[in-house]
Amino acid sequence: MSTEQEVRATAERAREASFSLALVSRAAKDAALHAMADALEGRRDEVLAANAADVRRAEQAGTPANIVDRLRLDEERVAGMARGLREVAGLADPVGEVVRGGTLANGLELRQLRVPFGVVGIIYEARPNVTADAAGLCLKSGNAALLRGSGNALTSNTAIVTVLREAIAEQGLPADAVQLVPGEGHEGAKVLMRARGLVDVLIPRGGAGLIRSVVEESMVPVIETGVGNCHVYVDRAADLDKALAIVLNAKTHRTSVCNAAESLLVHEDVADEFLPVVIEALHEAGVTIHGDERFAEYDHVVAASDEDYAKEYLSLDIAAAVVPDLEGAVRHIRTWSTGHTEAIVTEDQSAARRFTARVDSAAVLVNASTRFTDGGEFGFGAEIGISTQKLHARGPMGLVEMTSTKYVVTGDGHIR
Amino acid sequence: MSTEQEVRATAERAREASFSLALVSRAAKDAALHAMADALEGRRDEVLAANAADVRRAEQAGTPANIVDRLRLDEERVAGMARGLREVAGLADPVGEVVRGGTLANGLELRQLRVPFGVVGIIYEARPNVTADAAGLCLKSGNAALLRGSGNALTSNTAIVTVLREAIAEQGLPADAVQLVPGEGHEGAKVLMRARGLVDVLIPRGGAGLIRSVVEESMVPVIETGVGNCHVYVDRAADLDKALAIVLNAKTHRTSVCNAAESLLVHEDVADEFLPVVIEALHEAGVTIHGDERFAEYDHVVAASDEDYAKEYLSLDIAAAVVPDLEGAVRHIRTWSTGHTEAIVTEDQSAARRFTARVDSAAVLVNASTRFTDGGEFGFGAEIGISTQKLHARGPMGLVEMTSTKYVVTGDGHIR
DSSP states (O other): HHHHHHHHHHHHHHHHHHHTTTOHHHHHHHHHHHHHHHHHHHHHHHHHHHHHHHHHHHHHOOOOOOHHHHHHOOHHHHHHHHHHHHHOOOOOOOOTOOOOOOOESSEEEEEEEEEESSEEEEEEEEEEEHHHHHHHHHHHOOOOOEEOOOOGHHHHHHHHHHHHHHHHTTTTOOGGEEEEOOSSSTHHHHHHOOBBBTBBBEEEESOOHHHHHHHHHOOSSOOOOOOOEEEEEOOOOOHHHHHHHHHHHHHHSTSSTTEEEEEEEEEEEEHHHHHHHHHHHHHHOOOOEEHHHHHSTTTEEEEHHHHHHHOOOSSEEEEEEEESSHHHHHHHHHOOOSSSSSEEEEEEEEHHHHHHHHSSSSSSEEEEEEGSSSSTTTTOOOOEEEHHHHHHHOOOOOOOOGEEEEEHHHHHHHHE | OHHHHHHHHHHHHHHHHHHTTTTTOHHHHHHHHHHHHHHHHHHHHHHHHHHHHHHHHHTTTTTOHHHHHHOOOOHHHHHHHHHHHHEEEEOOOOOOOEEEEEOOTTOOOEEEEEEOHHHEEEESOOOOOHHHHHHHHHHTTTTTTEOOOGGGGGHHHHHHHHHHHHHHHHSOGGGGGEEOOOOSSTTHHHHHHHHBBSSSSSEEOOOOOHHHHHHHHHHSSSOOOOOOOOEEETTOOOOOOHHHHHHHHHHHHTTSSSSSEEEEEEEGGGGGHHHHHHHHHHHHHOOOOEEEHHHSSSSSEEEEEEHHHOOOOOOSEEEEEESSSSHHHHHEEEEEOOEEEEEEEOOOOHHHHHHHOOSSEEEEEEEEEEGGSSTOOOOOOTEEEEEEEESSSSSSOOOOGGEEEEEEEEEEEEOO
């Protein structure tokens, strides 16, 4: 079989599995999730042996150490996967929820119900733990998962999926609810992106390059996730102590995540007071400041270019500029933001109101660190990613965002 | 300027207009909608003269009469456009609605608010009244509209948009909230489909060919609308009088619409009783029946091929087959349906339950005509189209479906 035929056959099996999965009760899905968690822990050595082979190959190929680290599993990471599956079992089942409903004037009873998408394709990079996370979230939301990890994690992912499928089948659910997408190199992913009608939604999880290529090439509807050039704007009316704490937290709490701050904007009325303090604190925290002319008047600041304002650094770097007013901050954000998360620090109610109304991002925060844009922090329990598009889901995507709806309309011989 | 530059400049103006439109109060939007309606009526002769020029050109080019008819405006159709705009003014404004909200354990206040998409592109075919309908729905939902009608309605659409823009500007709103997309032939639409980042959503309205080409070519997120191969399944436990009335209504009430029935499935236990009756009644109503072997035992039935089961006829034709049981009906629908609307006729509660759970279409109806899948009938007041995709909106799309959401999170110096 060609890769195209193989991938399409895999997707057909997923579609078939999705028909029965859509009808499975919450209790049966939760039992399967617990069984999946138990199986991962019970067969940990098998998973770790498979992972060791991937790690060895990656090291021999001279793969950078940070990528090898993301690839590597250990006892704690396997335990983390199992814990994640059990947590998903504890979350409410979105399927069947009545989103709206009522009786129309003619007596027709209308209900809009949450239903699974059907078949969800997930294309992701090195971390093998995403395999278990994504499988769990798809299963709980009643979706069959087609998982396409990166080539260097193939042995790990194959072992994890084998363990999960056996656990699912033992619970009487269709094993094809969780499958790896076959195919060498990028070919498998490419077929997936063309499988309109077989795959309902594609979710890319990973770096900007991966996401862009899926968004541009896919004929299947895509939910764009994750690229975050997040801004913190320190307003004229900011409490500068709160501002300093928020800037430091947003930038340095964890640098490799999409909700880390990448740009700092400061109102010019507080620049003389705030700049020396924030520059000193960021410098002490090991952050390189790429600043505009005002910032560059101080030590420890390198000159920023447009490229810096556009960048998602994911490192101890921050772009910084002084703006003439709140409107200037809004304009800067409109020009450079990726629409993920922006924060204002201000004690002025009217400024907060204007900023949250004018800034068009998935999350707009007042007096809080950008790091709070997160499914766990928002109380969704788990997330499949953070959507930066406006269609379907925007911001952290939990189980509810993994569903579609359908209308069920009941009459008694009604005609028009 | 090249077409590409012209279209992108138009989209930039739309984006700029969308920033202020997002902040406009309901009262101001409703006043603009009334002014748009008044202007269309007040300048009716101008619009009709422009339309007469389009009609003349189409007739001279030998355009089929049914297309010329869809192109033609008259006093009643202009009044209909004005009435449509006033009705939209009467509908609730979705913008600002709190979709979910609460206070998190750490004291952060979380609200998910409805916001406009921003810039909505609508690509549609001959009917010039869609120009006013789409402009009204976009404006009320706070979206800037980029309208791309068909070439043969260009003079009419230009006149309508000129009138609407002047009315909008007189009310103090940005005229660029409503614009036609420039460019000859398909070039303008093609640029629109590539304008990712400038256009937030594309909605094609028209025939299957138009919709397919937009879905396949667009890099901007698309909401797929309208192709309906709708089924009526007459169950073993059907009340056959209700079944006959529903089949006739679904097929013949209006044939050119996407919620008309195109396929009839009958449980074999009632075939001997129902087939002669339904065939006779459909034949008398002028319907050509394309039936399977069981149907073909009767007069007035021509043999059906797979092509018939796949077809959206939009005419006085219906495909028909006898199925062994409810599961057979579900399988037939899974194979051939476009996911728009399917109906079951049954008095059996368990059969209704199984059918509505297993059939994965935007609307699943019990004992009611497929013709009810409609924004007006569902009580949404107006619709921009009927989505047959699972992402974002499914089924009739009213004003609520023309919005995205954003999270606004308020703290008091919160850090992680």
